Amino acid sequence: MNDMRIMERSVETNDIKIAANKVQVFYGENHAIKDVDVQIEDKTVTAFIGPSGCGKSTFLRTLNRMNDTIDICRVEGDILLDGENIYDPKVDPVQLRAKVGMVFQKPNPFPKSIYDNVAYGPRIHGLFQTKADLDNIVEKSLRRAAIWDEVKDRLDGPGTGLSGGQQQRLCIARAVATEPEVLLMDEPCSALDPIATAQVEELIDELREKFAVVIVTHSMQQAARVSQKTAFFHLGNLVEFGETGQIFTNPSDPRTESYISGRIG
């Protein structure tokens, strides 16, 4: 729908934030991700697209080692965050996840107040000195997630009492409150209505000013609207990775073209 915008989008080059080399992921015997190389740039929105079960969410979760919580999952290859291998035994996944935040498919606010939801990360990482500091962080994060005006009068109300779209923006506020460097989003709009989706997409575009954002999405329009770079996954392989405009208008791989035009997936 926004094809014109894609064409006009300027191509900038930023520093490489995350570099993945020859990444393999196994679930027990199942080889879920095969030989994936991706460079994720700073201050850029990178979209992962592909049919269901192609491994895009799995790959996203390897970027902050969320797969560690699954016993049978095994990762091979290098993933470098600012040049440092995050699968190095010296790296503490807890610290890594503070730097690489995550927003999930389904809004999952904690059963606490709105304030406590946002303050959760700063509290466990000790990011503030005084109560006023914390108040500031909470307000700033809620403003950044474009939800401050809606919740400022009921910060003590339960986070679970918000609407779906508000809950998801609250989760985004919760994630940005820890000042991450990368924000991973796993289909953040799949549980939202079109209006809430539009709000979250607008938000993603603003977040790009500060973070590298990686977003997994099923909606190709969404990928085209919000991302600068797009990676197309198919059956565990990274088929094509490049400028969003180029992927959607002039894909080099026939599989990408088939998927984008709706023939596979």
Place this chain on the structure above:
Amino acid sequence: MPVLWIFLFVAGLAVIGFVLGRARALRSADGDVRHLHSLPFYYGANAALKTFVPAAIVLAVWSVAQPMVLDRQVSTMIPQSVIDDGGSLGLIMSDVSRVAAGLDQAVAQGAMTAEEAATLRSEFTDVRARLGEIGVALGADVKPEVLAAAQALRIKQNTASWISTFVVVALAIAGFGWAVMQTNKDFRARTVVESGTKSLLILSACLAVLTTVGIILSLVFNTIEFFKLYSAKDFFFGTTWSPSFTGTSQLGILPLLWGTMYISIIALIVAVPIGLFAAVYLSEYAGPKTRAFAKPLIEILAGIPTIVYGLFALLTVGPLLVDIFGDGGALGVSWMKGGTAVMTAGLVMGVMLIPFVSSLSDDIINAVPQSLRDGSFGLGATKSETIRQVVLPAALPGIVGAILLAASRAIGETMIVVLGAGAAGKLDMNPFEAMTTVTAKIVSQLTGDGDFASPEALVAFALGMTLFVITLGLNFVALYIVRKYREQYD
């Protein structure tokens, strides 16, 4: 005719009704099932139900009501002088029914003719000796009035049993005939059977509810009886518990309630942390193999009969505690005089409650959605931070409910207390003293040769009622908390 034979006759008739109803329905449709309104089975079931259910219900009610009604009729025959002599009407009436049963047995064994049994006179025959010969032991010589009443009872029993036989059989045959007559291919047998099934289910549910109501009513009436004999104020606010059957009892509930609370609190102090930590380990840290092995093992604790826990308290834990806290014990203090103490019972009861707390909490913790844990991990929280700040708060209402259920279980526990805590009702702060609880005293007031009309025996019902109100209240609060604060996850 004995009840069993009537029952078998009715059941047999129902089976015949099933076969006949089914066959008749098929015949009315010329053997083509498609012309029937319902499947053939329903026509059979309709006939079987109509034959069996009303007859069986009447039979059951009659069997229960007959002895009560007859007893009441016969008891008017007993003169007041005999009642004064023999203690109470209840005792005389049980003599009467024993003599009547003995006469029945004598006739059945051929030791007496039916005519002889009906005309026997205690003035001319030693009834006790005659019945003793055939193995019916009587406590005292049979008084003429008792014998007369027993003979009257036999006559009435005989008549009543013939009437009941007639009524039940007639009802079964009537139902049978009605069902078979109405069976025809257009009869809506399925609808009738379905609504009949529904009524049977409703009846079962009502029986369960009525039983509960009956139990509560018997508690209430006996409690009222007790408060007629003993003042409610002394019962609820009395601080001394010293029943004596000489009539100078002091029946204050406070020492017993205190013992109950004290032991329950110690039990909960033991059970809640251990159970909760076990639940957290099982649900959050243990691998599937450990869990599959450890969870049933903990739940075995719940399957141990409480009397076994009581033995454990009496023989192992009590002496062990005396070795530590008693005279010349390991600590050099002499707080503990004997093995039976609040602490003994409390510790053992705590062990008993561990599986209640851990199993329920484990289920509740597992019900906290994984997405919340993922959210917390995704923000860089460690496992213990996640459990403390996200999982446990989310599971808290359920855990509180589990603890309250464990508490009501602790308050109602009897055997561990009887064996482990002693029998003295006392208001004391020392946990190494022997104390006792409401439940243990209910047992001791009702066992032995008690006169059920005295306040010392009736107090058991007042104690039971108090306990019932307390545990009911706890359960209500538990359910309320669980419902009110449960987060709705989908």
